[in-house]
Structures are given as C-alpha cells and as structure tokens.
Amino acid sequence: MSNSKTFSNNLFALNKPLIVAVTGASGVVYSIRLLDFLLACGQKIELVFSNAALRVFQEEHDIILPINDSKEKILQALNLPESRTDLVNIHKSNDYGASIASGSYPSMGMIVIPCTLGSLGSLACGLSQNLIHRAGLVTLKERRKLVIVLREMPYGHIQLKHMLALSEAGAVITSASPGFYHKPQTIQDQIDFVVGKVIDLFDLDNNLFKRWKVDSLNSSQA
Ligand SMILES: Cc1cc2nc3c(=O)[nH]c(=O)nc-3n(C[C@H](O)[C@H](O)[C@H](O)COP(=O)(O)O)c2cc1C
Known part of the structure; x- marks a missing residue:
C-alpha cells in the first residue's frame, strides 16, 4: 500500500479546524471576540451563522x-x-452539503456561541433543522468536543432537561456568565472572561482574563 495515502494528511491533522457556530441569542459579541482571538492564533475556523444570528447582529451592533x-x-x-x-471557511446555515455536515471531515470540535434555547433544544432532540444542528450532532457522534455557550435567564424545566441530555451525550454546557472576582473594569473585561473560559476548554493558551491566584502559584513555585 502506498504511504502517500496513509501519511499525506498529517499536516492537516496537526491544525484541524475548529467549528464556530453563532446562533441568535443575545451576546453575539462573544463570537466576534472568539473569532478575533482564533484568527490571531492562526487557528483554522469553519464558521456558520444561523438566520436569527444575522438579526441579532443587526439589533445589537447595527x-x-x-x-x-x-x-x-x-x-x-x-x-x-x-x-x-x-484561515476561514464560511458556510450557509442551510447547506447540508457543507464539509462540516460530515463526520469524515476532521475537526478539533465545535463551539456554539452564543447558543439559543432553540438550538439547544434541536441538538438535545437530535434534530438537524439547519447546518449548525447537523454539525453539532456530527461532533457528538464522532466523540469530539462540543461546547455550548447558552445565554438566557431564567431557564425553564424543558431547557434544563435539554442541558442534561446534551451533557450526558458528551457536550460541555456553559453559560455566558462572567465572574467578578477578577475585578472587571470594562464590558470588554467581561466579554474576555467568558471567551477565555471557553478557549480554556480546548486547551488553547490564552491570557484573556485574570486567573484566580495564579500569581501566588507562580511566586510559590519560584
Ligand atoms: C435581539 C434578539 C435577542 C435574542 N436573544 C435570545 C437569547 O438571549 N436567548 C435565546 O435563547 N433566544 C434569543 N432570541 C430568540 C432567538 O433568536 C430565536 O428563538 C431563534 O428562533 C433562534 O434560532 P437559532 O437557534 O437558529 O439561532 C433573541 C432574538 C432576538 C431578535
């Protein structure tokens, strides 16, 4: 058997793309900050916006x-x-023929940021109503990391059950709930806190937020 077939894709495997899906929840600014960071790192990105996300970009940022x-x-x-x-491929949310609709297309995982309760429900129920849901379900079936960044309050019983179902299926459920222990001075500090915590889940180094007692850890190791 020819080695070229076995090894020619090693470079691709070293920098697999990350799928970033933006849905129509408040806080689409989190997705902009995440994309900005990933591009600065040279991370390949497969990007998709839901129709509702387009509306929220208009409402929140003109x-x-x-x-x-x-x-x-x-x-x-x-x-x-x-x-x-x-570094970026942008897919239409109704394009079921996109690369990320198939598990054979490699990715290091997927982030839905921000994630609506609607998309949460579709994922939890295994419905492929758009490419975001399909790619999310593919990510789970391939046992890759799926991170959901919800933005809503309060949560109802149905959404709590959906969160549990997705967590049991292997997804990481997070919410856009920034802390205050790092003494934020600006809204940007709070955006960076949420985005930094999400990036941590993919083991990508970042200093977007101040970590609790990391200074004292460093000084005790010195
Ligand atoms: C300005 C605006 C803000 C919204 N904020 C939220 C939100 O924070 N969380 C949420 O679950 N839905 C929110 N919605 C409603 C969703 O956009 C709507 O349920 C939509 O059907 C979700 O579709 P998607 O999951 O395909 O993006 C918002 C809608 C608008 C127009």
Whole structure:
C-alpha cells in the first residue's frame, strides 16, 4: 500500500479546524471576540451563522452581515482582519452539503456561541433543522468536543432537561456568565472572561482574563 495515502494528511491533522457556530441569542459579541482571538492564533475556523444570528447582529451592533457576499466582506463587517481569510471557511446555515455536515471531515470540535434555547433544544432532540444542528450532532457522534455557550435567564424545566441530555451525550454546557472576582473594569473585561473560559476548554493558551491566584502559584513555585 502506498504511504502517500496513509501519511499525506498529517499536516492537516496537526491544525484541524475548529467549528464556530453563532446562533441568535443575545451576546453575539462573544463570537466576534472568539473569532478575533482564533484568527490571531492562526487557528483554522469553519464558521456558520444561523438566520436569527444575522438579526441579532443587526439589533445589537447595527451590523448587516453580507452573508451572500465574499468571506472578506463578512469579516470586514465584523471588524475582523481580512488578511486572515485563508484561515476561514464560511458556510450557509442551510447547506447540508457543507464539509462540516460530515463526520469524515476532521475537526478539533465545535463551539456554539452564543447558543439559543432553540438550538439547544434541536441538538438535545437530535434534530438537524439547519447546518449548525447537523454539525453539532456530527461532533457528538464522532466523540469530539462540543461546547455550548447558552445565554438566557431564567431557564425553564424543558431547557434544563435539554442541558442534561446534551451533557450526558458528551457536550460541555456553559453559560455566558462572567465572574467578578477578577475585578472587571470594562464590558470588554467581561466579554474576555467568558471567551477565555471557553478557549480554556480546548486547551488553547490564552491570557484573556485574570486567573484566580495564579500569581501566588507562580511566586510559590519560584
Ligand atoms: C435581539 C434578539 C435577542 C435574542 N436573544 C435570545 C437569547 O438571549 N436567548 C435565546 O435563547 N433566544 C434569543 N432570541 C430568540 C432567538 O433568536 C430565536 O428563538 C431563534 O428562533 C433562534 O434560532 P437559532 O437557534 O437558529 O439561532 C433573541 C432574538 C432576538 C431578535
């Protein structure tokens, strides 16, 4: 058997893409910060926005995402570096033929940020109503990491059951609930806290937020 078939993809495996899905919950700014960080790190990204997310970008940031335009234009609208478009593939939320709809396409996992209760429910019930749900369910069946960043309060009984079902299936359930022990001074500090904690789940080094007693840990080791 030829070695080329066995080993030619090693480079791809070293930097597998991360799937980032943005749904129509309040706090789409978390997704912008996450994308900004990942692009700065040179992380490959497979990106998809739900239809409702487009509406929230408009409501919360007056951003009309040119979703049918080039990825350069989309990154530009989000104030993200267009120079790193080589790292990003942007998929239409109704494109079931996209790479990330198949488990044979490698990824290091998926983050849904922010995640609506609607998308939570679809994932928990195994419904592929759009590409985000399909990619999330594929991520779970392939035993890859799926991180859900919910934004809602309060939670009802149904959503709590959905969270438990997804957690039992292997997903990591988080909420956009920043702490205050790092004495935040700005809204950006709070955004960075949430995004930094999410990035931690993928073991990617980051200093987006001040860690509890890490200074004293370093000084006691010195
Ligand atoms: C401005 C705005 C803010 C919203 N915020 C939330 C929210 O924080 N959490 C949530 O679950 N749904 C929220 N919604 C409702 C969802 O967008 C709606 O349920 C939608 O069907 C979700 O679809 P998706 O999961 O495909 O994005 C919001 C809608 C709008 C227009």
